[in-house]
Each structure stands twice: as C-alpha cells, then as structure tokens.
Amino acid sequence: PEGRRIGALEVGAGTGGTAAQVLPVLAPACDRYIFTDVSDFFLRQAARRFGSFACFEAALLNIDADPRLQGFASHELDLVVAANVLHATPSVLTALRHCRQLLRPGGALVVNEAVRVFRFVQVVFGQTDGWWLF
Numbered sequence: 264p265e266g267r268r269i270g271a272l273e274v275g276a277g278t279g280g281t282a283a284q285v286l287p288v289l290a291p292a293c294d295r296y297i298f299t300d301v302s303d304f305f306l307r308q309a310a311r312r313f314g315s316f317a318c319f320e321a322a323l324l325n326i327d328a329d330p331r332l333q334g335f336a337s338h339e340l341d342l343v344v345a346a347n348v349l350h351a352t353p354s355v356l357t358a359l360r361h362c363r364q365l366l367r368p369g370g371a372l373v374v375n376e377a378v379r380v381f382r383f384v385q386v387v388f389g390q391t392d393g394w395w396l397f
C-alpha cells in the first residue's frame with residue numbers, strides 16, 4: 264500500500280550473492296531486509312558487508328522448521344526471497360509453507376532454483392549432504 268515501506272526477508276542468504284544484487288535496489292523502499300540463514304557464520308559476515316544499509320537485519324532461520332517457533336511473527340512481510348536454498352531442505356513443500364507463513368496476504372515469494380541438471384554442478388555441490396536433502 265502507498266505510504267508503507269517494504270518488509271523483506273531472505274531465506275538461506277548464505278554468502279550474500281543474492282543480497283548483494285537485491286539489497287541496494289530495494290533499500291530505498293525497504294523498512295526491513297532480514298538476512299537469514301541456518302548458519303551464524305554467514306550472518307556475521309553479512310553484518311560486516313551490508314550493515315551500512317539502514318534496513319539490514321540479520322537473524323537465524325531454519326526454513327525447515329516453523330518460523331513462529333524461531334521468533335518470527337506470522338504474516339508480517341511483503342516479500343520473501345529464496346535463492347538456491349529450497350532444494351537444500353528435506354521437504355520443499357514444508358519450506359514453501361513456512362515461507363507463506365511469513366508473508367502477508369498478497370505478499371510475494373521470489374524463488375530462484377536450478378531446474379536443469381549440469382554435471383559440473385552435480386559433481387561439485389553433490390559432495391555436500393544438503394544437496395540431496397530434498
């Protein structure tokens with residue numbers, strides 16, 4: 264709605280590859296950009312890199328578990344970004360439900376996922392347990 268600034272959350276934001284592109288564009292219109300990951304290591308790195316953006320916040324979030332049990336309010340956000348993370352959860356359906364839980368009615372989920380098989384990617388990332396969780 265006019266006059267209200269965007270509340271956004273990124274799931275599995277990791278090394279910040281997506282945030283580095285999205286955050287500078289959204290920042291002028293953003294009230295909150297909550298950079299989340301299951302790993303605290305990435306959050307500390309991100310705070311150093313993106314801390315100068317007034318809307319930047321960092322928080323732990325396992326999207327496989329209920330966000331309400333991890334300190335997140337229901338249906339408060341306008342935008343959830345999930346870039347190359349949903350495949351790393353045991354149930355994509357559960358992860359999608361939890362994304363929806365975070366969004367206001369009419370909010371948007373932006374998903375970026377690999378949908379084609381590249382041998383190079385399989386060989387490199389296939390060495391990690393998370394790649395096969397789905």
Ligand SMILES: C[S@@+](CC[C@H](N)C(=O)[O-])C[C@H]1O[C@@H](n2cnc3c(N)ncnc32)[C@H](O)[C@@H]1O
Pocket residue numbers: 274275276277278279280281282299300301302305324325326327345346347348351352393
């Ligand atoms: C391939 S990286 C993508 C990083 C980032 N989204 C980007 O586009 O640069 C996947 C990230 O998902 C995180 N992740 C894995 N399982 C997760 C889960 N259950 N909930 C939230 N994040 C998770 C990992 O810690 C990792 O940082």
